[in-house]
Structure formats: C-alpha cells, structure tokens
Amino acid sequence: MELRPELQLKAAIKALKDTIIPAVDSRHGVAVEQANLVLHSLEMVVENLPRQYGYDRHELDSWVSLASELIAVVEGGELTGQAVAALEPLLQHHRDTLARARAEPAELHQGILAMRETISALVTAVLDDGSNEAQVKMQHYLFSSAKQQLLRERSWLAPMGLDPELSSLPPIESLLDAVKT
Amino acid sequence: MLSVNKNNFQGIGGEAANKDFPSQAWIESLCEKYPCEKELEKILNRKLRRRVSVNFSPVSLETLCDGVGKLLAVQLNEPFEIKNPRWLSGGASKMQMAFDLERRSPQGGATLVPLVLRMEPAASIVETSRLREFQLLAEMKGVVPVPEVFAVDPDGDFFPYPALICGFAKGVTKPSDAESRVSGIGVTFGNQFRDALGRQFVEHLAKIHTYDWRGENLGAFDIPRINSNQGVEWKINLWQRVWEEDAREEIPLLTFVAHWLRKNMPPIDHVSILHGDYRSGNFLFDEESLEITAWLDWEGGHLGDRHDDLAYAAYSSWGCRSEDGKSFLVCGFMPEAEFYERYEKASGLSVDKKRLDYYRIFNGYKMCCIGLATAYRAVAGGKTHQDIALTHATAVCYPILDDLRKTLEAIV
Numbered sequence: 001m002e003l004r005p006e007l008q009l010k011a012a013i014k015a016l017k018d019t020i021i022p023a024v025d026s027r028h029g030v031a032v033e034q035a036n037l038v039l040h041s042l043e044m045v046v047e048n049l050p051r052q053y054g055y056d057r058h059e060l061d062s063w064v065s066l067a068s069e070l071i072a073v074v075e076g077g078e079l080t081g082q083a084v085a086a087l088e089p090l091l092q093h094h095r096d097t098l099a100r101a102r103a104e105p106a107e108l109h110q111g112i113l114a115m116r117e118t119i120s121a122l123v124t125a126v127l128d129d130g131s132n133e134a135q136v137k138m139q140h141y142l143f144s145s146a147k148q149q150l151l152r153e154r155s156w157l158a159p160m161g162l163d164p165e166l167s168s169l170p171p172i173e174s175l176l177d178a179v180k181t
Numbered sequence: 182m183l184s185v186n187k188n189n190f191q192g193i194g195g196e197a198a199n200k201d202f203p204s205q206a207w208i209e210s211l212c213e214k215y216p217c218e219k220e221l222e223k224i225l226n227r228k229l230r231r232r233v234s235v236n237f238s239p240v241s242l243e244t245l246c247d248g249v250g251k252l253l254a255v256q257l258n259e260p261f262e263i264k265n266p267r268w269l270s271g272g273a274s275k276m277q278m279a280f281d282l283e284r285r286s287p288q289g290g291a292t293l294v295p296l297v298l299r300m301e302p303a304a305s306i307v308e309t310s311r312l313r314e315f316q317l318l319a320e321m322k323g324v325v326p327v328p329e330v331f332a333v334d335p336d337g338d339f340f341p342y343p344a345l346i347c348g349f350a351k352g353v354t355k356p357s358d359a360e361s362r363v364s365g366i367g368v369t370f371g372n373q374f375r376d377a378l379g380r381q382f383v384e385h386l387a388k389i390h391t392y393d394w395r396g397e398n399l400g401a402f403d404i405p406r407i408n409s410n411q412g413v414e415w416k417i418n419l420w421q422r423v424w425e426e427d428a429r430e431e432i433p434l435l436t437f438v439a440h441w442l443r444k445n446m447p448p449i450d451h452v453s454i455l456h457g458d459y460r461s462g463n464f465l466f467d468e469e470s471l472e473i474t475a476w477l478d479w480e481g482g483h484l485g486d487r488h489d490d491l492a493y494a495a496y497s498s499w500g501c502r503s504e505d506g507k508s509f510l511v512c513g514f515m516p517e518a519e520f521y522e523r524y525e526k527a528s529g530l531s532v533d534k535k536r537l538d539y540y541r542i543f544n545g546y547k548m549c550c551i552g553l554a555t556a557y558r559a560v561a562g563g564k565t566h567q568d569i570a571l572t573h574a575t576a577v578c579y580p581i582l583d584d585l586r587k588t589l590e591a592i593v
Contacts, residue, residue, distance in 0.1 A: 002430060002557045003575045011560050011568035018239045018566070113430055120431040127440045139437070143590050146434040150583040157576045164497060164580055 352465025457481025
C-alpha cells in the first residue's frame with residue numbers, strides 16, 4: 001500500500017512549509033508561532049515514526065530487566081509478597097512478548113516489496129508460457145487475493161472520505177485482527 | 182535476507198541502479214522496450230533526466246511574470262504590461278497563474294486581455310507535452326469552446342519549467358452550492374443544470390470526435406493506422422513504461438491487467454481527436470446562461486479510438502446516483518445507456534459495447550499508473566507544488582483497482 005503514513009506526513013509538511021506558513025498573516029503572532037510548532041512537531045513525528053517500534057521494544061526490555069532484578073532481590077512482608085506475585089506472571093508474559101518481537105518493521109516492508117515483485121514476475125511468466133489449466137487456476141487465486149487485499153487497502157484509506165462505497169467498508173481493526181488471531 | 186527493492190532495477194549489463202537516479206542506458210532500454218508516440222517518448226525521457234537534476238522549489242509570481250514578459254516580448258510587436266498576477270487553484274498537475282495583459286497600440290489605445298499561464302512543476306502526476314496541448318487547443322478553436330492559446334514555451338526556455346499561455350475563460354466547474362472532491366471529481370449537478378449541460382456534454386464530445394483533424398497543425402502527434410491496433414499498442418506501451426519507471430511496489434493484479442490489455446487490443450475503425458480527460462470538473466460553464474464556456478485540461482489529448490473518451494466519461498468516479506438511487510448518471514448528467522444513444526445520434530458514429538469494456542479496463546489501468554506509480558514517485562521526491570493533493574489521487578486509485586478486479590472477473 002503506497003499511501004503510508006510517512007509519505008502522507010512528508011506531503012503535509014511540504015504543504016505547510018511551501019504554501020501555508022508563508023501565507024499566514026505575520027501580524028497574527030500566535031498563528032505564526034503555532035504554525036511553526038505544528039511543523040516542528042510533524043518533522044519530529046517523521047523522524048521517530050520508524051523508530052517507535054524499536055523504542056517500545058527497548059523500553060519493554062528495560063522494564064523486564066528491572067522487574068527481573070527486583071524480584072531477585074526484594075523481600076519483606078505481605079504487601080511485598082503480593083506485589084511480587086502480581087509482577088511475576090507479567091514478567092513471564094512480556095519476556096515472551098520480547099521473544100516474539102524480533103522482526104524489524106522495515107524487514108516486514110522489505111518482505112512485502114519482495115513478495116509483490118516476485119509474484120508479479122510469476123504472473124507474467126505463467127501468462128507467457130504456463131499451461132491453460134495453470135493460467136485458469138492462477139487467475140482464480142490472483143482475483144481472490146486481490147479482493148481480500150483491496151478490501152484492507154480501501155478500509156485503511158476510508159478516513160480520507162474518497163471511496164465511493166464508504167459505508168460498505170468494514171472497520172480496519174476487524175480486518176487486521178482477523179490476521180493476528 | 183532475500184529482498185527486492187522496487188526502487189532498484191536490474192540495469193543494462195546486470196548492473197544494479199536506482200530508479201531515482203536513472204541512467205541514460207536505462208532510459209534508452211525503456212524507449213526500445215516500450216515504443217510510443219515520439220513527442221511522448223521525449224517527455225518521458227525528459228522526466229527521467231529531470232528526476233536526477235531538478236528539485237522543485239516554490240516559484241514566485243515575480244519569477245513567472247518575468248518569464249511571461251520575456252516570452253511575450255518575442256511574440257508581440259507592441260508595448261505591453263503584465264498586471265494583476267495571482268495564483269489560480271484547480272487541477273492536480275500544473276501551476277497556474279492568472280494575469281491581465283495590457284496591450285498598448287502605437288495610436289495610444291490600450292486593451293486589457295485576461296490570460297492564464299500553465300506551467301509544469303519539477304515532476305507532474307502525469308507528464309504531458311505543452312506543445313501538444315498548445316496545438317490541440319489551437320485546433321479545437323471554433324469546434325468546441327476552448328481558451329484561446331497565445332504562446333508556448335515547450336522546453337522551459339523562458340520559465341523554470343515548460344509552460345503555455347492561454348486566455349482566461351470565465352465560468353465555474355460546479356454549481357456554486359455543490360460540493361466536489363479534489364480536482365473537481367464527483368460533481369453533483371441539480372436538475373436545473375442537468376438537461377442543458379448534459380446536452381452540450383454529449384454534443385461537444387461528438388463534435389470533437391467527428392472533427393476532421395487532417396492537416397499540418399498537429400505536428401506533435403503521431404497518427405495511428407486505421408483498422409489496426411497500432412495506436413492502442415502505443416498507449417499500452419506508454420502506460421506500461423510509466424509504471425515501470427515510476428512504481429515502487431508491484432501489484433500482481435495490474436501485471437495481469439497489462440497482459441490482458443495487450444492480448445485483447447481492438448483495432449481502431451475511425452481515428453478521432455480524443456480529449457483524454459473528458460469529464461465533469463474539466464469544463465467551465467456559466468450559471469446564468471447554462472452554456473459551457475470552455476473545455477479545459479487537453480494535456481492528455483491524442484488521436485485514437487472514440488471509445489476511450491466514452492468509457493472514461495462514463496467511469497464511476499466522475500458520476501453519481503440519481504436522486505431516486507435507481508440509476509448511475511454519467512458525470513452526473515444521464516444514465517449510461519442514454520449517454521451512448523445520444524452520442525450515436527449526435528456523432529453518427531457507432532458505440533460498441535465490447536470496445537467500451539476494453540477501454541473501461543484500459544482507463545482503470547491508466548489511472549492506477551498515474552495514481553499509484555507517478556504520484557508516489559513525485560511525492561516521495563517532493564517534486565510538485567501540491568504533493569498533498571497527489572496523495573489524494575493515490576487514495577482514489579484503490580477503489581479503481583477494485584473496480585478493475587470486478588470488471589475483469591466478469592469479462593475473463
């Protein structure tokens with residue numbers, strides 16, 4: 001899906017810089033100041049967006065480490081015992097979370113691009129010299145996959161209000177959750 | 182990790198290169214692989230060369246006025262002054278400045294001519310030729326309402342980028358109380374506009390398609406052979422090339438579509454001038470007289486099969502449902518069957534359902550190349566004056582892609 005948040009933010013920043021901020025009335029000091037603050041905030045978001053996953057993983061790792069260290073050393077009365085009992089299962093759960101959070105988001109995106117490219121090459125090859133039966137079967141799976149993927153893409157972009165069948169699109173969460181489970 | 186980055190491609194001799202830095206060898210290989218009209222090939226080659234060397238930076242009205250002054254000084258043998266320069270909105274591809282030209286005669290009189298400058302940004306959502314637009318506008322004068330053309334700078338000798346100057350046409354693209362989306366897409370016309378504008382909408386298309394274009398004036402256009410699919414092949418080559426040089430991520434469904442289009446090319450039985458973007462939002466009209474005052478955006482015009490324009494005009498993205506919800510109205514005017522029936526009557530040319538289906542798929546493919554490949558590449562490079570509007574053009578393409586899927590599933 002080409003309309004990724006980083007591309008949209010880049011375009012929004014350019015519109016602010018090149019068109020909108022130069023047109024803000026310089027006599028309206030608050031407007032000028034806030035327009036520039038919006039710009040700087042968006043520029044920071046662009047910088048940090050690709051790092052957010054790594055940041056969260058690093059932070060969770062820090063809390064898991066601290067929890068592990070604390071559980072190993074703390075002792076006390078009933079209250080301490082209850083607090084440790086609450087923390088221990090959480091520690092186990094999020095050790096597992098960290099173990100599963102190994103692939104980088106960029107690796108996922110590279111995988112998407114690679115699969116798209118290589119499947120397209122297969123489509124071309126089968127249409128060029130595949131058997132009739134293979135072509136018919138490929139067509140079936142290609143259309144079926146496109147139907148599912150386009151529903152996700154249209155649902156993702158629904159907030160832009162440009163889809164002629166907005167009301168028939170399911171919420172994006174329902175589609176993404178279906179894959180997760 | 183095995184990965185393929187669509188920004189990279191296997192260049193000549195197996196040498197990996199980057200789409201953002203196209204080599205001359207790669208450009209030449211594209212020309213060989215995808216032969217199309219010569220002027221369009223020149224424009225696409227220029228696009229790729231500019232991708233490396235030209236970044237877009239905001240252009241001031243002063244810079245544009247300076248260019249207008251120098252260009253008109255070559256053409257006019259009388260003193261003149263440029264007055265009241267101002268930006269015009271509208272359109273997702275060209276920068277537009279309106280201004281008044283005060284022409285002073287030797288006898289001392291002065292006339293004020295309202296004009297518009299249309300200039301390309303560093304990269305456009307669709308790369309087109311200002312020379313072709315100029316020639317087509319000149320040719321269509323007196324056939325259908327068009328802005329009068331004054332001057333053209335096809336290679337950007339007077340302006341930062343190629344440009345043309347034409348008359349300022351009065352009118353509106355939509356009723357004052359109507360809403361529409363980016364670039365005039367999806368205009369809703371009330372009953373008071375529908376009959377009068379709908380009648381002209383059909384009649385003008387018929388006049389364009391039946392106009393005898395043979396002569397010396399369309400030198401920037403290649404003429405497709407009649408009763409052959411040569412012109413269709415040029416178009417498929419053009420858009421497949423655009424896809425290859427601009428797209429980052431591949432779409433297997435579109436690969437299938439391109440193959441289907443090539444396999445099913447219909448011969449052209451009558452070569453017409455095509456507008457190339459014939460829809461609501463691309464004409465101006467007077468709200469009082471209900472007359473269409475100008476047809477705009479001829480940049481995609483070419484010689485080809487009338488069914489291309491017909492299928493494009495009837496595309497779902499430009500139309501709306503009737504008030505009772507029972508029928509789809511072409512560009513908000515009339516049901517599709519009535520549109521074709523009235524066109525046949527006005528033009529004397531037949532409308533063939535099979536070719537309409539073909540061009541509906543072709544137009545979907547073309548729009549996806551524009552919105553999902555070129556728009557992406559232009560925005561990613563920060564190459565235009567309204568990248569934010571181009572992201573909307575990208576979003577519009579996903580329903581179009583889904584429509585392509587449904588249409589193909591029904592046909593194949």
